Every structure is written in structure tokens, then in C-alpha cells.
Amino acid sequence: MKILPIKIENLSYTIKDSEILKNINIFSDEKKITIIAGNNGSGKTTLLKFMHGLIEDPSNSISWGSNSIREIKEQQSMVFQTPILLNRTTFENILYVAKKKKVNKKHSVNKIIEKLNLESISNTDARYLSGGEKQKVAIAMSIIGNPTIIFLDEPTSQLDPVYKNEIESIISELSKDGTKIFMTSHDISQIKRIGEEIIFLDKGEIIFNGKLLEFLDQDISNVIKNYISYG
């Protein structure tokens, strides 16, 4: 199923007279890491939720190739800022998603555990994992079944540099393997390290949409200039 290009046309979203997203237009046709950047409250997570279908889009502003969100939902997965795990062991958490995605269950789970070096915590209850370990398990759960698109909502914002580095490597590797990544971040050094395409939001509006190098050279907006220099 063809999932690219992703097209978002005139997407706006208002809650109680407050405009969260204003006339969003996005066109992306490359399987690269797209970073959705912006300051707190700029609408990054809301945009990601729209793209993943967690917020209903009554105007059908979003299309993936020639498909609607509903048609390709099975091929998407999402990792949340605060990892959401079931009260089960690491293995059982990944197995749960494998079952729901109807993939070759135990074999696939073991492969993912090996790929992400989760063997030592395979039988540990999710409640006893550290923040970094939880996020790695959440990523493992998101990649089982080989989704073609993964959304990551600030996956490293609460992690120390070691885990941050490890998770960034996983994300880069997934992208190299052909997975389209959409990731929110407000960490400029992280954006420089792994970002390829940048969408910059300010108060719900896109004020930049292009390549990383162009973004870093941008002199059109004080918001971006401040963002880069303070980051």
C-alpha cells in the first residue's frame, strides 16, 4: 500500500475558542525523519495526534498516498512522551501488541527483544522499569509488525544522555530501514543530530517546512532564530 506522499490540506483545530492548529498544509514524499519542532504549546503533539488519527479529522484534510487515515492505521504506530505500558512484563507487553497486529507472535517478539537489547529486562514487570527502559519497551511495541510510519512524541524528553543517544540510534536505524518517522522535539541539538526534514510550528501555525540545513540557515523569523540560539 502506497503511503506517500502525505498531504495535509488546510487543517485547523479549535477548542473552546482557542485555535490549536491554524490552516496547516504539509506535503512530504520522502521516507526521512521529519521533526515537528516548536516551543511548548505550539501544537506539535496535537498535529501528531491528527496524523495518527487519535483526534478525528471531520474535514478529511489528511491523506496518505491515495489512502485515508483509517485505511492505513494498521501500518502506523505511535510512541508517547510518557510511555504507556500494560501491567505485564516486557515480553508480555510486546507480545500483546504482536497479537493485536496478528504477526508471528513469539518469534517476532524475541527478535525485537534481541534487536533492542531488552533481554535483561524481558521478564521484568513494567512497573519496575526505569524511564529509559520503559521508553525502549514502548519503541519495541511500536516497531513490532513492521509499521511503515512511526510517530514519536518527544520520546527522549525525560531521558538521560545515555538513553537519549541509544533511542536516537534506534530511530535513525528505523529510518534507514525505510520507516517514515514523524517525531516531535524541542531539543535543538537532537534536531541537528537526527532531523532531516523540519516542520516548525509557532502558536499552531507552520512557519517553516523544509530541509534541516535550510532551517538552520533561516533568518526569516525571530522565533526560529531564538529557538536555534537558545537551544
Add this chain to the structure above:
Amino acid sequence: MLSNILETAFHLIFTLNKDLIEIISLSLKVTISALVISVIISIPFGAFLVLYRNKLQSMVILISNTLMGMPPVVLGLIIYTLVSKRGIFGFLDILYTPSAMIVAQTLLITPIVVSLTYEEIYKKYKDYYLFLNSLNLSNFSKLKTLIYECRYALITVTLTGFGRASAEVGAVMIVGGNINHFTRVMTTAIAFETSKGSIELAVALGLILILISFMITLIIKSLRKIK
């Protein structure tokens, strides 16, 4: 005097007095039957209410919370009028039978189990909302996951229902009639034996009730630790 009463009460318990055992068996039979029926209805229903949030659901929860505080004697009276010879369910002919007592206890604990189940599952659903929707699961699949994830909390809810049902007097007295060797359960027997001055059997039954209550508390406490 108290030591004599306690001595006789313990004697009744340890010699497995026939009347005592009969009353305890009937009590457990009635309470467990009511509990099973109530849990089968209430847990899926409580979970269903979480997933299908609308105006009707708010009303059901409001009614359920109101019924939680309903005096058992009033409930007993309502069931009495319904199942008595002139009532609309009079044809069932269950007044003054264990079946009527099961109905009373089921109706008594169902609002409690529904409300507590709703609360537990609602809390969990708030935590898992994004995750479950991200996986694009059907509502049935979400329901199964939520019930499984709340399993320890729901056992606690079930035990709360058991505790409430086993301690009930008013409703089962009205619809059961406290008939010896037929509808006499622990609570009605305690009330009856005390009123006629035969306090030893009442104390023995009271001790058993305290023991059951203690065991339930112990299990709930252990489950909370696991949770």
C-alpha cells in the same frame, strides 16, 4: 457470663453443630449465587459504560450511585411487593424462598459492583486511552484488555460486594422470612436468636461473620499490594 457464652459458642463451632453448619451453608449459597449473578452482569456493564460515554451513561451512573445508598429494608419491601402473590412477579412463587433472597442480594450489590467497576475501569482507561486507540482496537478488544488490566482491582470490587451481601439483614429478612431450616441465614439468625435470648448460637454465627470479614479484608489488602 461472657466466658460461658463464648465457651458455648466456640463449642458449637468446633463440634460443627448441625444447625450452625446448615445456616452457614445456606448463607454462603445465597451470597455466592447473588455475587456470581451480579458480577457476570455488573463487570462487563461497568466497563461498557466507560467505553460508551454519553448522556445515558451519566444517568446510569447517577442511578447506580443513588442505589448504592438505598436502605436494604426498602429494597426488600420493593421486592416483596413485586414477588408477593398480588405482585407482578407473583406467578414465580418465590416469596419466602432462598431464590427471593438471592434476588434481593443481587439487586442490593449490583449497583455497588457496577459503580466500583466503572470507577476502576475509567481510571485505567484514562491511562490507556491513547495506547488502545493507537492500536486501532475494536471496543470489544479494548473492553477485554481493560478488564484484564483491572483484574486485581475487580477482585477487590467483587469481595466488597461479597462483604456487603453477607452482612445484609433487612432485605433477606423481608423476602426470606427467616424460616428455620429453609431461609434462615447468618444475619437473620443472629437477629432472631438474640431476640429470643439464645445468645450462644448468635455469638457463634457472629464470630464466623467476623472471621469472613477478616479474611476478605486480608485478601483485599494483599491484592492492593499486588496492584
